[in-house]
Amino acid sequence: MDYQAPRGTQDILPEEQSYWRYVESKAAAIAARYGYSRIDTPTFEDARLFTRTVGEETDIVTKEMYTFQDRGGADLTLRPEGTAPVCRAYIEHGMASQPKPVKLYYLASIFRYDRPQAGRYREHHQFGFEVFGESDAAADAEVIDMAWSLYRELGITTLPVQLNSIGCPECRAAYLAALKDYYSTCIDTLCGDCKIRYGKNPLRLLDCKKPDCSVAASKAPHSVDFLCPDCKAHFDKLTAFMGAIAIPFEINHCLVRGLDYYSRTVFEIQPREEGAQSTIGGGGRYDNLIPQLGGEPTPAIGFATGIERIILNLKRQNIVVPALESPRFFLAALGEAAFIAAFKLAADLRRDGIPMFESLASRSLKAQLRQASGLGARYTLILGDAELEKGEILLRDMTSSEQRALPLDGLVSALKAL
Structure with a gap:
């Protein structure tokens, strides 16, 4: 055969559609229950939207984005993540004038030039939701509760929520200084990428999954020990809310997420199924992203989950999904x-x-x-x-x-x- 689907992509065949419709319908139902409205953004955007918000030194920007020039010479990028486009739409369409909080969700294809593996494709699909205009930790707790409820209603058993606070730009400076000071004593044990991160983006050192780097990260200073009074009060309030709604969680001091726009709360959720110890969803707060794109200061928090990874775990956990209705x-x-x-x-x-x-x-x-x-x-x-x-x-x-x-x-x- 002369033609095949490009590496890292897949055809979703008729026999697989029941899984997709099941997940999408559950996602839409959860979103409606929590008061979210759907938004769809273009598949490609101005490349600067992602280099400016995701971070020029992140792996996404340096290694994984599909960027091209159109015939007019504009640099465009296939959407590598969902939050920045929703923020751009929020500003462009004047949503700041709407009653707060503004709650939006999306189901979208995401493109990253990454090594294909189980549940991870170069074109994959996400369900995500964003909340704009609320700074209280109650918004963080509701977002985590919504994510937790989605997996519970799908039937996927999960590990406790991995939770951390990376503080705000004001208190993070002292933490980054302490982090660099610590890593200066063990820089020779780090991988090549982390040696570059040490100089350009030391927070990313905690995110590396290579064995020697993980060992170093496990002994690194903790961001929660450097929080300013406001950030500490926010994190303490969040953990109190989590206890009130009985969602199990663990403080993970190495959790920073892979995007530069996060501040304060970051969290991830992993499946319990043995052999599937990879994140199926995560998110965090990004209070500085809207002004970074030219909008008014707007607190915000969001979450995204990979649909392919959800389906992989539905199958691993032997969860039977409803068959699609066919003509009788x-x-x-x-x-x-x-x-x-x-x-x-x-x-x-x-x-x-x-x-x-x-x-x-x-x-x-x-x-x-x-x-x-x-x-x-x-x-x-x-x-x-x-x-x-x-x-x-x-x-x-x-x-x-x-x-x-x-x-x-x-x-x-x-x-x-x-």
């Missing part, structure tokens, strides 16, 4: 006149709201019944030239093989009653 009826035709009449009848029935399979070629009754069975039809309607003359149609129960005649006049009511 198959219309078989016998004879030239009946074939044309059946084609019209199928169209009329569909217009009356009755889903219908039909044979699109003249075949024997045996072949058509075999086709109906293979498609999973519950009933087969049989219209032959003889039935057409009598103004009736045969209804065959595909389970019991029993059949009876129904008048064509009033057929819609009869089928809807089944």
Whole structure:
């Protein structure tokens, strides 16, 4: 075969669609319950939106973005994450004038040039939600509760929420100084990437998953020990809310997330299934992102989860999802006149709201019944030239093989009653 899907992408085949519709419907239902409205942003954006917000020294910007020039010479980037585009739309469309908080959610494709692996694709899909205009820790707790509720209702068992506070720009300066001072004593043990991060973005040192770097990170100073009074009060209030709504959590001092725009709260959620110890969702607060893009100072917090990773864990945890509903009826035709009449009848029935399979070629009754069975039809309607003359149609129960005649006049009511 000459053509295949590009490496790191996948075709979502019909037999997989039940998982996708199940996850998407649960996500939309959760969002509605918490008062979120859907927003869809373009698949590509001005490249500067991401270099400015995600961070020029992050792996996403330096290694993973799909950036290209259009014919007008503009630098555009396929969306590598969902928050920055939603923030851009929030500013561009004057949403700051809406009653606060403004709650938005999205279901979107995300593009990153990364090493493909289970549950991680170069084109993958996310469900995410963002809250604008509320600085209180109650907003952080509600976002975490919403994320936790999504996994619970999907049936995925998870580990306790991993939680941390990385402070605000004011108190983070002292922490970064302490971090650099600590890492200066063990810089020779770090990987090549972390040696670069040491000089450009020391907070990212805590995020490296390579063994030697993880050992170093486990002994590093803790950001919560450097919080200013406001940030400490915010974090203490958040943990109190978490206890009040009985969501288990652990303080993870190495948790910083991979994007530069985060401040204060950061969190991640991992599946409990053995062999699946990778994050399926996470988020945090980004109070300085809106003004960074030219908007008015606006506190904000958000969360995103990968749909492919959710589906992977649904399968690993043997969670059965509802099958997609398919037409209950198959219309078989016998004879030239009946074939044309059946084609019209199928169209009329569909217009009356009755889903219908039909044979699109003249075949024997045996072949058509075999086709109906293979498609999973519950009933087969049989219209032959003889039935057409009598103004009736045969209804065959595909389970019991029993059949009876129904008048064509009033057929819609009869089928809807089944």
